[in-house]
Amino acid sequence: MRVKDLFVTRSVSDLVADSEGEGEKLRRSIGPVALTALGVGAIIGTGIFVVIGEGAKLAGPSLFIAFIIAAVTCAFSALSYAELASSVPVSGSAYTFSYATLGELVAFIIGWDLILEYGVSVAAVAVGWGGNVNEFLKATFGFVLPDAISKSPSEGGVFNIPAVFIVLLISVLLTLGTRESARLNAIMVVIKILILLFFIVVAFTSFHSGNFEPFAPEGFGGIASAAGVIFFAYIGFDAVTTASEESKNPSRDLPIAIIGSLVISTVLYVLVAVAAVGVAPVDTLSGSDAPLAAALNEGAGIPWAGGLLAAGALIAITSVVLVIMYGQTRIFFAMCRDGLLPRRLAKVHPRYGTPARLTLGFGVLIAILAALVPLDEIVKLVNIGTLFAFVLVNVGVIVLRRTRPDMPRPFRVPGVPVIPIIGILLCGYLIAQLPWETWLRFVVWLVIGLIIYFGYSIRHSRVRLGEKADAPSVEKA
Numbered sequence: 001m002r003v004k005d006l007f008v009t010r011s012v013s014d015l016v017a018d019s020e021g022e023g024e025k026l027r028r029s030i031g032p033v034a035l036t037a038l039g040v041g042a043i044i045g046t047g048i049f050v051v052i053g054e055g056a057k058l059a060g061p062s063l064f065i066a067f068i069i070a071a072v073t074c075a076f077s078a079l080s081y082a083e084l085a086s087s088v089p090v091s092g093s094a095y096t097f098s099y100a101t102l103g104e105l106v107a108f109i110i111g112w113d114l115i116l117e118y119g120v121s122v123a124a125v126a127v128g129w130g131g132n133v134n135e136f137l138k139a140t141f142g143f144v145l146p147d148a149i150s151k152s153p154s155e156g157g158v159f160n161i162p163a164v165f166i167v168l169l170i171s172v173l174l175t176l177g178t179r180e181s182a183r184l185n186a187i188m189v190v191i192k193i194l195i196l197l198f199f200i201v202v203a204f205t206s207f208h209s210g211n212f213e214p215f216a217p218e219g220f221g222g223i224a225s226a227a228g229v230i231f232f233a234y235i236g237f238d239a240v241t242t243a244s245e246e247s248k249n250p251s252r253d254l255p256i257a258i259i260g261s262l263v264i265s266t267v268l269y270v271l272v273a274v275a276a277v278g279v280a281p282v283d284t285l286s287g288s289d290a291p292l293a294a295a296l297n298e299g300a301g302i303p304w305a306g307g308l309l310a311a312g313a314l315i316a317i318t319s320v321v322l323v324i325m326y327g328q329t330r331i332f333f334a335m336c337r338d339g340l341l342p343r344r345l346a347k348v349h350p351r352y353g354t355p356a357r358l359t360l361g362f363g364v365l366i367a368i369l370a371a372l373v374p375l376d377e378i379v380k381l382v383n384i385g386t387l388f389a390f391v392l393v394n395v396g397v398i399v400l401r402r403t404r405p406d407m408p409r410p411f412r413v414p415g416v417p418v419i420p421i422i423g424i425l426l427c428g429y430l431i432a433q434l435p436w437e438t439w440l441r442f443v444v445w446l447v448i449g450l451i452i453y454f455g456y457s458i459r460h461s462r463v464r465l466g467e468k469a470d471a472p473s474v475e476k477a
Helices: 004-009 010-017 031-041 046-086 094-101 106-139 161-178 179-204 220-233 238-247 251-281 282-288 289-300 305-337 356-373 382-402 418-432 434-460 462-466
Strands: 008-010 473-477
Touching: 004 106, 004 382, 008 010, 008 094, 008 106, 008 462, 010 462, 031 179, 031 238, 031 251, 031 305, 046 220, 046 238, 046 251, 046 289, 046 305, 046 382, 046 418, 094 106, 094 238, 094 305, 094 382, 106 161, 106 305, 106 356, 106 382, 106 434, 161 305, 161 356, 161 473, 179 251, 179 289, 179 305, 238 305, 238 382, 251 282, 251 289, 251 356, 289 305, 289 434, 305 356, 356 462, 382 418, 382 434, 434 462
Parallel strands: none
Antiparallel strands: 008 473
16 A cells, blocks of 8 residues: 555545435534633633632632633634635534644544543543532532442442433433534533623622732743643633534634633633632632632632532533534534444434434443542643644644645635734744643553554545545545
């Protein structure tokens, strides 16, 4: 086999045609509001309810600037996602975009890595959900679940039942229908936004400007370090692109949802950061596992707010589980439909219009992981795949502008190639800051994926099967 054959690409028209195939066609049922809610649902979760405390340790009162820097970093990649999502309205996100621009091998690598990133993220967030159940029960009713049924074996428990419950519940909801799941997510998004607005209003009524001194105790270095931590609170807007194939009008709605969800989340993040520092000293935020509840309790003297904020965290994390798990199943679905993984898993349920078999299978696997494995360390290792995907999406915009200059682009990134290059450099900088353990995990998972690719995928790829039949849909990179 020639090396260049590993980088066979698929035309956009071919990808769209495949998405209309009998038995593998997803139902178009999501509008722009629901799409934007998916993005907000994926972004606003543990990032604002928990990570804000970690950021406060590093940036001090200048915490809100770190949120702005992280948002700007995401914005460059969000623009590239918007262009490709509107031009290639097919399920699969960065995997599909890479297949259309950089070739099959690169697409498989990023798709394979995103499956792990999304799966571990769902399990980790589910464990966090279980922890917040205890916070809610403690704040509201004065008791907590026994460790035996709420923690993993290595943490002194036996089985994390709350984590298993939320994963299996979301799996069933996603199986029953995308439109129904999107509606539920939209309701949860509205509730958690209202809770955050409640926090902002109450905090500003007890605002103390003296809490902002000294403004940046660790200088810009502290702000930059905080931005590196907080950056991952924004990851989630890319999950919107996994819904491309189920969007009613993807060319118009996807760019609105991608950019809109990022803007809404950024405004809320900045306001919450300013309000949190204004109502309570930085030490209060950085010293608590529930920083927002602690801020209202100690800064505003409202102890009952702890229960409300804990409930808000539960709702926020539930919507994150829903959207990220949705995204994972759609990426795997796209890879199966392309023949890179077993195609029988890409069958769509005739009644529900969802990949039911695939969704329930992932639900069981993730539930087992969430029940038995402590993910406080693993969760630190899930970021490299997402950043790598951001890099490839930016590269994909540049490549398609050269190879397919006449392709319809309902949304166009301004200033190409400068804007995508800035996005690549910013993501590359953050990747370089990741610990060696992250790189080791990435390499191990990559080796496993390459074994599958050269042992199975390369012989079952629909592109290669079509190539043997002289199908006109294959383009060579």
